[in-house]
Every structure is written in C-alpha cells, then in structure tokens.
Amino acid sequence: MKAKKIAIVKFSVAAFILALMGFWIFKTSRPFNEIAYSIIAAMLIVVGFITYSGIQALKDAKAGLNSADELSNKITEKAAAATFRISIYMWLFGLFALDFYSVDSVNKAKLVIAIGMIGMTLIFLFIRLYLSKVGINDNKD
Numbered sequence: 001m002k003a004k005k006i007a008i009v010k011f012s013v014a015a016f017i018l019a020l021m022g023f024w025i026f027k028t029s030r031p032f033n034e035i036a037y038s039i040i041a042a043m044l045i046v047v048g049f050i051t052y053s054g055i056q057a058l059k060d061a062k063a064g065l066n067s068a069d070e071l072s073n074k075i076t077e078k079a080a081a082a083t084f085r086i087s088i089y090m091w092l093f094g095l096f097a098l099d100f101y102s103v104d105s106v107n108k109a110k111l112v113i114a115i116g117m118i119g120m121t122l123i124f125l126f127i128r129l130y131l132s133k134v135g136i137n138d139n140k141d
Helices: 003-025 034-063 069-098 105-134
Strands: none
Touching: 003 034, 034 069, 034 105
C-alpha cells in the first residue's frame, strides 16, 4: 500500500510541475528566448523521469515488491554522492559562463539558481537511472 501512495505522490508532483509550467507559459508576455526553451525542455525531462519512476513504483506495488530495499537505498546514496561531486564543477562552470552573457544582476541571480537546480536534478536522475540499470560494485568505494 505504501508503494501506491508513493506513486500517487510522484504523479501529483509531475502534474503540479506541468501546471506551474503551463501557468508560466500562459502568463508570459514576452517571447521566449533560447534559455527559456532549454528550461522548458529540462523540466519536461524531469517530469518524464518522475512519471517513469511513478509507473515503476506502481508495477512494483502490483508485483508485491518492497519499494525501499537495501539495493535501491545504496544506489540512491551513490547517485547523490556522485551528483554532489559533479555539481560543484557544474556550479563553478555556470558562474564563469554567465559572465559572458549580458543579463542584469537580478535576473542573473535567478538564472544561476534555476539552471543550477535543474542541472543538479538532471544529473541525479541520469546517474540514478544509470546505476539502477548497470548496478553498483560493492568492492570499491
């Protein structure tokens, strides 16, 4: 029963993100630039991962599998550690790269935070998906 609740929460989060994106697109008065389109694409990828994860949680619940086993916890832990290591360099590169674009200081701060958070989310999701498909090696750390 717990896995079904987790799947419902995942689907609700995906629907909430899509609703917020729709509201943002509907309320925008200026035409989108390439950064806005890339943020929309990245958020659609995140929603796709959340939906995939929710479908997997429903399949696992129907099969009677435990959603929080030791292997999935270890995979999540390793993915989080790798994401942290990679995101430090991503933030550093992002801060230097934004110096080449002419953006006012208020929007620059919002842009750095938005790109950083979306980037960290995508890095975590890709690493988690990779480790869940390939597996982890317990012999090395």
